[in-house]
Amino acid sequence: MSTVTDLVQWGLRGASLPRRRALALRLGVVLAFLALWSLASGLVVLLGLFNPIFLAGPWLVLGKVWELALSGELWGHLGATLERVAVGFTTGALLALALGLPAGQWRAVRNLLEPIVEILRPIPPLAMLPLFIVWAGIGETSKVAFITYATFFPMFLSTVHAVQQVDPLLLRAAASLGARRPQLFFRVVLPAALPEILTGIRLGVALSFFVIVISEFIGAEQGLGYLINDGRNFFLVPQMLGAAIVLGLLGYAGNALVVRLGRHWLRWERP
């Protein structure tokens, strides 16, 4: 629970508490945080520390989200972001599987792909964003392609690793039960690699929300990232914070969805 990858992937997690108590504790902490935030913004107004426009209170922010939701404006932005993430991430995941599974299985494929991946991987994906815009324009294509690009690497690497790590004894057992090559792959390698592949997919989901915002800062007319940038241009702090909160909720939901799927597919892992 200490590496950055773990934190990105799992968040900070303490020891698990009984369900009820955990829920109550979380709710309490959230409320306390909101109270603290209210207090801070109230003090700014009362003491005249600085222009209160910089630190809008939580009720102002939530009110803004509510207002955007009622006017229907929020849904357009939310839909745009979600669509980009869905298309970009899915493409990234499919590419990662399409290349990662064979690369894990066959050394020749691995040797072919490894140099390219190792050259591109250390470049922070954000450094490539302007290039995507130059190549594909500021429309949807560059944003979707950028998410695909950024999410591909962690998912590809975890897929390759997952396939390579499959216990050779499982393959022996299956072979001596009569499994031939394609059966070995589909009935043994794939299910045995699934847990680690899903870990990579969670990382990909988290990363796609991470990078979409930035690509929406640059030349977008819709999307939550646009909403934040628009808020910056016109000094609408509640809108900036509101959009950020919605993004946070989306990321949380995306992770929860993968976790839930994983729980179903990997129910055999739990004693």
Next chain:
Amino acid sequence: MSARVQLEGLHKTFGVDGHAAPALSDVSLEVHAGELLCLLGPSGCGKSTLLNIVAGFLPPTRGRVLVDGAPVTGPGPERGVVFQEYVLFPWLTVAQNVEFGPRLQGAPAERCRAIAARYLHMVGLSEHAAKFPVQLSGGMKQRVAIARALANSPSIVLMDEPFGALDAQTREVLQEELSRIQRVEHKTIIFVTHSIREAVYLADRVVVLNRAPGRIKEIFTIKLPEARDRFAPEFTRYESEITRLVKEEVARVHE
């Protein structure tokens, strides 16, 4: 349905850090159809290597293995394997593990279910059919592995220290079950063990291997009734006779 296995002049040498380490040296042996043959020897005598060659997991450096006259070139469903580490498919339920072989062969689902039910009953695990391996104890896992191997109706079963990881009580219970199953199934079984008691309890013949490189030292034919009594004087006599031989071997290595 059981087959004859012939080992002809098997040699196996492993390359270790550029040195050639001989593991098996000129092992020739015929395993009769329907016989339970124990390969016995101290650790490092190459008995597992021998089994892996018969299973088709490793190629011999020289020599060959024939199953009913046909040379072995790789793993195959006619040679079922039971591993010391169980090696169940953790993502499949107990019943699905047992059905794995018949399903690969494309048997209809109903027939697969019937086969699984039959063999799970045989190893006394009918009630656990829907569980996943992670929910089972070591002894139960190994029963599933035995059921899985038998459900594929192999003509030969290769068992690599299958009870080695189990506690003493479970071990004896499973030996008794295997002996009971063998009285019904009459498979050709090659059973690797380093336990002399286990070998005398189960085997029709016990092959004692020398250490490094492994070669056959002596073959004992165990002339005891099929249902064996571990406390019978004849049993003890075989046990001490083989013990003496193995001790000699261990002492020789330490000289």
